[in-house]
Structures are given as C-alpha cells and as structure tokens.
Amino acid sequence: MTYILNIETATKNCSVSIANNGKTIVLKELNNGAYSHAEKLHEFINQVVKEAGIQLSELKAVAVSKGPGSYTGLRIGVSAAKGMCFALDIPLISVNTLQALALSVSNYEGLVIPLLDARRMEVYSSVFNSNNESLREVKAEIISAASFSDYLEEEKVHFVGDGVEKCKGIITHKNATFVDDKLPSANEMSKLSFEKYQKNNIEDVAYFEPFYLKDFVAIKPKK
Numbered sequence: 728m729t730y731i732l733n734i735e736t737a738t739k740n741c742s743v744s745i746a747n748n749g750k751t752i753v754l755k756e757l758n759n760g761a762y763s764h765a766e767k768l769h770e771f772i773n774q775v776v777k778e779a780g781i782q783l784s785e786l787k788a789v790a791v792s793k794g795p796g797s798y799t800g801l802r803i804g805v806s807a808a809k810g811m812c813f814a815l816d817i818p819l820i821s822v823n824t825l826q827a828l829a830l831s832v833s834n835y836e837g838l839v840i841p842l843l844d845a846r847r848m849e850v851y852s853s854v855f856n857s858n859n860e861s862l863r864e865v866k867a868e869i870i871s872a873a874s875f876s877d878y879l880e881e882e883k884v885h886f887v888g889d890g891v892e893k894c895k896g897i898i899t900h901k902n903a904t905f906v907d908d909k910l911p912s913a914n915e916m917s918k919l920s921f922e923k924y925q926k927n928n929i930e931d932v933a934y935f936e937p938f939y940l941k942d943f944v945a946i947k948p949k950k
Contacts (some may be wrong), residue, residue, distance in 0.1 A: 728747055728748065728785075729747065729748050729749075729787050729921065729924060730745060730746070730747055730779070730781055730785050730787055731745070731746050731786065731788045731789070731790055731803075731820070731917070731920050731921060731924060732744075732745055732772065732775070732776070732784050732786055732788075732789045732790065732811070733745075733746060733751075733789075733790045733791075733822070733913040733916035733917055733920055734768070734772075734789065734790065734791045734792065734804045734807060734808050735756075735791075735792040735804065735824075735827070735912055735913040735916060736764045736768065736792065736796075736797075736801065736803050736804030736841070737792045737794055737795070737796025737800055737801055737802040737804070737815070737911050738758075738796055738797060738798075738800065738843065738844075738889060738910050738911055739758050739759075739760065739761065739762055739800075739889075739910070740756055740757070740758040740909070740910040740911060741756060741757050741758070741762075741763055741764045741767045741768055741771065742754070742755070742756035742757075742771075742910075742911060742912045742913040742914070743755050743756065743771040743772055743775050743913050744773075744775060744912075744913035744914055744916065744917055745775045745776065745778075745779040745781070746916075746917035746920065746921060747779075748921060749917055749918050749920075749921030750917060750918075750943050751891050751913075751917040752779055753775040753779045754775070754912075754913060754914050755771040755775050755776045755778075756771070756912060756914075758910060758912065762797065762800055763821050764800055764803045765801075765803055765806065768803060768807055769805070769807065769896065772807070772811075777796060781862040783811075783815060784815065786811075786815060786817055787817060787818075787924065788812075788817050788818040788819070788820050788920070788929070789808045789811045789812050789815075789817060789818075789819055789820070789821050790808070790819075790820040790821070790911075790916055790919075790920030790923075791804050791807075791808035791819070791820070791821055791822070792804060792821075792822055792824045792827065792911055792916065792941055793805075793821035793822060793823060793824065793937055793938045794824050794937045794938035794940065795824060795825070795843060795851040795865060795867070795938055795939060795940035796824050796843055796851070796911070796937075798939055801937035801939065802937065804937075805936070805937050806948060807903050809932055809935070811931045813932060818924070818927075818929040818930075818932075819929060819930045819931075819935060820920045820923045820924060820928070820929055820930065820932050821826060821860075821935065822916045822919045822920055822923070823853075823865075823919075823938075824843070824853065824911050824938075825841040825843065825852070825853040825855075825865060825888075825911075826841075826853070826855065826859065826861065827911055827912070827916050827919055828841040828843070828887060828888050828909065828910070828911045828912075828915065828925075829841045829853075829855040829859060829887065829910045830859055830915040830918065830919070831887060831912065831915050832879065832885050832887050832906055832909075833912075834874065835857065835885055836857070836882070836883055837857070837882040837883030837884055837885060837902070838854055838855065838856055838857075838862070838878055838882060838883070838884050838885065839854075839855045839856075839857075839884075839886075839887060840852055840853070840855075840875060840878070840884055840885070840886050840887075841853060841855070841883045841886075841887050841888045842856050842886055842887070842888040842889070842890030842891055842892050842893075842894065842928075842940070843888050843889060843911075844888075844889045844890045844892075845867055845890075847869075848869050848870050848892035848893055849867055849868065849869050849870070850867070850870060850888075850893060850919060851865060851866070851867055851890070851940060852865070852866055852868060852875075852890070853865045853866070854875075854878060858906045861877070865938075865940060867913070867940055870890075870893050870894055870897055870898070871897065872897055872899070873900065874894070874897070874898055874947045875898065876900070877881075879898075879900040879902045879903055880900075880902075882902065882934075883904060884902055884903055884904065885905075885906055886898070886904065886905050886906065887901065887905075887906040887909045887912055888909060888910065888911075891905045891906065891907060893894050904905050930936040
C-alpha cells in the first residue's frame with residue numbers, strides 16, 4: 728500500500744487528501760470565501776490521517792500543489808509539506824496546480840484550459856489535452872476576446888477554475904464551454920502524485936520553492 732498525503736492551498740480552497748495507490752480514500756476541504764489555510768490546514772491533516780485509519784509513519788510521501796496561485800497560500804502549503812517530510816524522513820512531491828485542476832473535468836472531447844484568477848483581468852492558464860498532457864507552458868495573461876482563439880478555432884475548449892467568471896462575457900466563441908464552481912483540489916492530486924512517486928520524481932526538500940510565476944505584490948488595506 729502506498730499512502731500519500733496531498734496538500735492543496737494554491738487558492739481559497741484549503742484541501743487535504745489521503746490517497747492509496749493513486750486513489751483518494753479520504754478528502755477534507757473548505758472553501759469559505761476566505762483564505763483559512765493557516766487555521767485549518769494542520770487540523771485537516773490530522774483529520775484525514777485519523778479517518779484513513781493509518782499512522783503518520785505509514786505515509787510514503789507528502790505531495791503539495793506547487794502553483795501558480797496565491798503567494799501566501801502556496802507558502803503555507805509548502806511549509807507544512809516540507810516540515811512533515813523532514814520529520815518523517817519521506818519524499819516531497821510537487822504537483823502542477825493547473826494540471827490537477829484540469830483533471831476535474833471528465834468525459835469530454837477537445838481541450839481543457841484551467842484558469843486561476845490573478846489580478847484585475849489577468850489569469851494563470853495552461854492547456855491540456857484529453858490525456859491530461861500539457862500542450863503549452865503556464866502563462867499569466869490578460870483576457871481579451873482573442874484569448875485562446877487558436878485553440879477555439881480547432882476544437883471544443885472547456886474552461887475551468889475561478890478565472891472562468893472573467894472570461895464568460897469576453898470569450899464568446901461557439902466552441903467555448905465554461906465549467907463552474909471548480910477549484911484546485913487534493914482529490915485530483917492523488918493520481919498525479921502517485922504517478923510521480925512511481926517514477927521517483929521527487930523534490931529536494933531543503934531547496935524546493937513554489938512556482939509563483941509572478942512576483943509577490945503587497946496590497947495596502949483600504950481605510
């Protein structure tokens with residue numbers, strides 16, 4: 728049995744799962760509209776381990792969503808994952824946040840373009856085929872009527888993620904489909920983390936950093 732703990736904190740969804748041989752057996756997540764990772768993450772980790780009926784010592788690896796996404800959210804998730812890997816002396820696995828999000832769309836023809844909300848009219852995006860293979864690198868881009876037109880002219884495109892709301896009124900091509908209410912989840916991480924574990928595709932715990940894509944920008948609170 729290969730038990731892997733998966734941690735997803737790249738967006739407002741605080742999500743943790745235990746997977747066995749790539750299949751999620753316990754999932755705990757909360758998206759309450761606020762970033763509650765600092766308060767909930769370790770609580771969720773303890774809960775999923777307990778509900779899975781295993782000991783921490785039985786974990787073979789810890790997987791973390793590596794980004795892109797929220798700077799603070801990613802740092803919280805990565806710090807927790809690193810701490811557990813050091814303490815348990817087990818490997819750290821990183822999972823592409825957008826690739827996992829693309830897996831939340833099933834039974835489709837065409838392409839999946841996961842979109843994560845950046846600032847203003849900007850999104851983080853990538854493009855995946857029906858085999859969950861990346862067709863383009865991750866980009867931060869401003870949405871316009873011409874966005875993703877090369878793909879839309881060729882086949883159906885399913886947009887998914889919290890960046891979808893920015894696109895609905897702007898991208899009006901007949902081949903565009905919008906999947907609502909989906910955020911990156913530790914549930915979809917299970918398959919990807921197990922595949923990496925089998926290939927020994929692991930990170931250096933001491934030096935691994937999240938994939939921010941953009942520099943952190945502090946926003947002053949409104950008075």
